[in-house]
Amino acid sequence: MSHENKDTLLALFYHEVTLPEAQKIREHLADCEDCRKYMHLLNQMDSALNQWPEANPLPDTFDRILATIPERWHASHVRPAVSARPIFNIAFAMVAILLLIYFVQSRMSQLPFWPAFEQNWLVQTLGSYGFVALVFFGLGAFITLALAPILYFDLNKRTLHI
Amino acid sequence: MEKSTDAELMGQVLKKNTRAFKILYSRYEMRVYNFILRYTGNKEIAQDLLQETFTRVWFAAHLFNLETGNFRGWLYTIALNIARNEMSRKRYAYDYAEVSTIAFKDEPVNPRTEEPDAAVERADLQNAISQALLKLSPLLREIIILKHYQQLKFKEIAEMTKTPEGTLKARFHRAIAELKELLDPREL
Ligand SMILES: [Zn+2]
Numbered sequence: 001m002s003h004e005n006k007d008t009l010l011a012l013f014y015h016e017v018t019l020p021e022a023q024k025i026r027e028h029l030a031d032c033e034d035c036r037k038y039m040h041l042l043n044q045m046d047s048a049l050n051q052w053p054e055a056n057p058l059p060d061t062f063d064r065i066l067a068t069i070p071e072r073w074h075a076s077h078v079r080p081a082v083s084a085r086p087i088f089n090i091a092f093a094m095v096a097i098l099l100l101i102y103f104v105q106s107r108m109s110q111l112p113f114w115p116a117f118e119q120n121w122l123v124q125t126l127g128s129y130g131f132v133a134l135v136f137f138g139l140g141a142f143i144t145l146a147l148a149p150i151l152y153f154d155l156n157k158r159t160l161h162i
Numbered sequence: 163m164e165k166s167t168d169a170e171l172m173g174q175v176l177k178k179n180t181r182a183f184k185i186l187y188s189r190y191e192m193r194v195y196n197f198i199l200r201y202t203g204n205k206e207i208a209q210d211l212l213q214e215t216f217t218r219v220w221f222a223a224h225l226f227n228l229e230t231g232n233f234r235g236w237l238y239t240i241a242l243n244i245a246r247n248e249m250s251r252k253r254y255a256y257d258y259a260e261v262s263t264i265a266f267k268d269e270p271v272n273p274r275t276e277e278p279d280a281a282v283e284r285a286d287l288q289n290a291i292s293q294a295l296l297k298l299s300p301l302l303r304e305i306i307i308l309k310h311y312q313q314l315k316f317k318e319i320a321e322m323t324k325t326p327e328g329t330l331k332a333r334f335h336r337a338i339a340e341l342k343e344l345l346d347p348r349e350l
Contacts, residue, residue, distance in 0.1 A: 007331045016315060045338050048345060049310050051284070052291045055205070057212050059194040062187050065216045067182060 006038060013042045097136070105132045164211045168233035175223045187216055190234075191310060193240050201245045203296045211248060215241045238312070239322045242304070249300060294344035303338035305330055 011017045012025045029035050058064075105128050108114055117123060123131045163171070164185060174182030194215055218240050226236055272277035295303055306317050310329075320327045 006335050007328065010195055010331055010334060011316075014309070014316075016317075041338060041342060045341055046310065048287075048291060049295075049306070050343070051287045052200070052295075053288070054196045057209055061191065061209070061212060062184055062216075065187070065213050065220075068213070069220060070218050123169055162333060 009035060009038050013039065013046075079137070100134060101129060101132050104136070105129050108132065169228055169231060172223060172226050172283075173228050173229075176228075177219065183216075183220060186219070190237055191216075194237065197238070197241055197307060197312055198245050200292075200295065200311055201303065202249060203292060207248060211241070211244050214244050218244070231316075231325060235314075235318055235322050238308070238314070242308075242322065245299070246304075265341075290345060294341050297344060298337055298340055302333055302340065305333045306337045306341070310335060 008025060012022055029039065126134060163182060171182040171186045175343055195208055195212045196210045199205060202208055289312050295306065318325045319330055
């Protein structure tokens, strides 16, 4: 049998060889003084290194780690999670708006002045549903603009929340 | 969640779940801390770099491959890079032997179970080992720590450090020989 190299002995020492391989190396060790010496050195160093015991980190380390996270939040490049929820929300809102327009139009056409109102050029151009939609969105835009300073401007902090 | 795999927990960390992050932290804090402590020989630095390692895990979670990734290897790669980086800075470019003499002075010994002489001898031996390790060049120290203390397979270390297994084993032989030289006067 050939003389084993040190790498094989190292692999044996750290159990990184197959069983048949280990068997073969052990047979060689039985009648090779040099290889036995090297295995002895590995053993010796192994027990010497074991004399340096493990130590413990500070018990509040995890809290310290968490404490550093918010400050560095903006520096990270986190991909936002992809979710279908916003699409459902928008679809739901659109259906609600269309139903509202339909409802308002049906009520308006029952009003006594509606036949005269229907002759107006704007109603003629847009159609009755279009006209209701215009009034609806016009009012919405007006209210949003009117409330914008309150919605976006925090009086206490005097900063814009955008 | 305590029984989840590392990869499953990383999936949660990606969703900014701090509970999953804490479980991962408790699984690996001792290994990472002692790895860096043995690498740098300094408790304060080891403490700082342990925090740095896990902060980086949190912010780089999206870089971990949830399907094929080996978390342990990934974590050690981060810790190793941080430790290497720290030790290559100029302020540590002095004799490591000077640093390491402080290593075990604050370790308490149990007076009831240990004879005073034995305790002194034990502390001396620990000190000798730590000093000898710190006298090795960084690459030799690294392989001893990763192989002996962290018990990684040569194959894993090869993947982590992008170094052929043969080179790592050659380094290990050299490190063992140098350690033997450094420790021999004490007749281990
Ligand atoms: Zn032999």
